[in-house]
Amino acid sequence: MYKLWIIEDEPGLAQGLKIAFEKEGNYSVSLASSLGDLKELLSKETPDIALLDIRLPDGNGLDALPHILKTSPQVKVIVMTAFGDSALVVKAIKEGAYNYLDKPFPLEAARNMVARAAENIALQRAVSQMTADSSVDLTGSSPPIQQIRGFVEKVSKVSDLNILIRGESGSGKEVLARLIHRTSGCKGNFVALNCAAIPENLLEAELFGYKKGAYTGAVQDKMGLVELADGGTLFLDEIGDMPLALQGKLLRFLDSRSYRPLGGTKEIKVSLRVISATCQNIEDKIAKGEFRRDLYYRIAMFPIIIPPLRERGKDVIEIFYTFVEQYRKSFKRSPLSLTPEAEEVFLDYSWPGNCRELKNLVERLFILKDPEDRLVRLSDLPDRMLEELPQKDNKIATQAPGQTLQEKIESFERHLIEEALNKAKNNKTKAAELLGISRFALLRRMQKYGIE
Template sequence: MADIWIAEDESALAEGLRRAFEKDGHRVITFGTLKSLLYSARSFSQVPQVIILDHKLPDGLGGDAIPQILSVIPHGRIILMTAYGESPLIVKAIRNGAFDYIDKPFSLEALRKMVQRALLRYSVEVAARDAAMGNAQLIGSSAPMMRLRDTVDRLKGQRDLNILLTGESGTGKEVVSRMIHEVTSCEGSFVAINCGAIPENLLEAELFGYKRGAYTGAADDKKGLLELGHGGTVMLDEIGDLPLSLQSKLLRFLDSRRFRRLGDTAEREVSLNLICATHKDLKEMSTQGLFREDLLYRISTIPIKVPPLRERGSDVIELAEFFLKTFSIKRGRPPKELSPEVEDLFLNYHWPGNVRELKNLIERLVILSDPGSHVISLKDLPEEMLTLPLDGEGTVTPNSLDAKLANKELELITEALERCGDNKTQAAKELGISRFSLLRRLQRHGLS
């Protein structure tokens, strides 16, 4: 649900838009003048994410008032409605800070799509600001992510939780852990350890700490991660790699929140949320004797599954927009956007590395893509994403094998497009390649 304000003096149009967007689940307020809109912007605590603004209003021109509106609603997205679609007017509105414009008369569906894009950009900007302030963010509006956020929200105010996060590598389990830490309002720190990254003989000391003289080299007392996490959250990542010898000791800790440092006789008690995470099938491991069944039940008091990126639909575009903005700021590069073809590919790609793969790809694209273009296109993507090898780069002579193959490829593509009436999807099917491969090849030949 979003807050949408509509400034339109034609009451029939304003009322029709109000009903349509309320039907979509949004909160909508309409205004007949600029004065009433600005007064409400200064008075209301809840400001809108999107303002649909008519250019010609009884008390002024909407396009000219955009800077004034943004001065009181700095993060709002303004869509200018105009029956005067002259280029200078539009250019001025965009320079003043308008998100987009739409010419009257327009279809409701066209405006709906524009509002959806505006809300997406708004959410990306909010997420980027939160990330800059160190706040964890679960980005995405898909049904799986809405359910995940709802589950996390239900944990508000709870303490001493035992939570098991499952999901493929790269899905964002640590982000979910940090969000849980934030919503439970823990006063202590967030402490994370990868159980598979530390040798078994050191892992026990890292978790539980040790007393001076407990073993050779233990020159001083040392707090373990469980003790450092008192009042906060401890995340045990890759819990499936925890050695069996330590599983029993962790089980005893979970029963009482008490433990002993290595070499110590005194028991210590802590209060903390324990979040275990894994991409492995712990149930199957328990049947094979590799993971204690009683420990599995104990750590999974609250089981949460983090969905893979391929099951999150259009979240991939929202995440890509967020990473584009984040890395453009980080790398000092001008902002870029995805071409429609790249968006289409992203929506159909399998994403075996999940969100981590997307994040790394976007950072690479921000650094390496054509600095003279504001658009990420198919030619910027790595070859393996198109499921078809591409020709190597470099200069070739007209009679070289590479040149002859390229000419033959162009001939076959052109013939297929002619037979299919320029239908690229059908032509790609006839050529036995993906639509994305065809589009990439057309770009390379300068045909799109």
């Protein structure tokens, strides 16, 4: 059963979609007609799939997209627009939307797109379970990653450790946590909790559980994640967002490995490894009084720093083909390969979203590319990747910054590029030398004029 949210202010359309999807039996549907209604829903739970109208009575639906994805990056958000604004659609996709629907759309189109999103979620859950059980790995052969693997071999042999993983968002902190768990060979579960995704008033109950009658609505005992992870690993993601009130209780638990559920009278003793992760500057939060210094020293008994993807050299190519292998199986397609030009862009791009951004790119390539076309070319890559190419050697850019080329000049420039490529027998490096510009400047112009 998938949780499907429909954020749409047109009652007829919203109710029609709700009835259609509930009739299928695979979806639990919730409705919201405004950003305010959406905010209220997000304070209680997270959807699996969301149909999000861009135009809502109290604001732009795209403004809510980052908030939805913050609760869980795995949410599949499908934006809906009746305005045919391609710029808005591109913006939505760049910011993490799964896909889009142009209004008016047939019900079958919505069904197919939501079904495809559900299949993708099912795949992610299956892969997540598979990697948690037996096949987690940290892809890459760069020196920092090799050092991390050596560290994992040492710390995984000891239980009841506290480990802190630091790294930028999307850099693979949970992948590393799962690798430590698997390498340890322990029989217990790997249990993950995103401290930023659970409302503050529910976080303690989620972590330590509660007894029947502990508070209004507690109609039966609930096992906490700590108990569920006994004998295994508890992964506390975004530990920097844990409320101060709960930090003291976590510190006590880490000291004693015992806790008392809400409403309980007996201490429960457990044995487990606690791995915390953050992309924030904890030292700054300590200085501002937002994070306890003593808790920091406790969780950082063994600190690990995962370098961002842009600092890992050719790891990005290895990771690309790892994701290709994953998605080609789910899409039942032939594998994709990078052209030399595209590979150069991959190596020089800054990857602000790290491995998560790369994974999303691979998935989109499989969705958007012709199934018969196995090569990833410059024209297949997002504009942001090409716009960020290094310009330190771009002589033309430095000679005429901000110059706008008119149609005749563009035509002449295209002619010069094609002529240079012919003379160089399509060798990009030699052609760039003939034109007196850098290779990257040439690649940008080839992309601009659609020259393969």
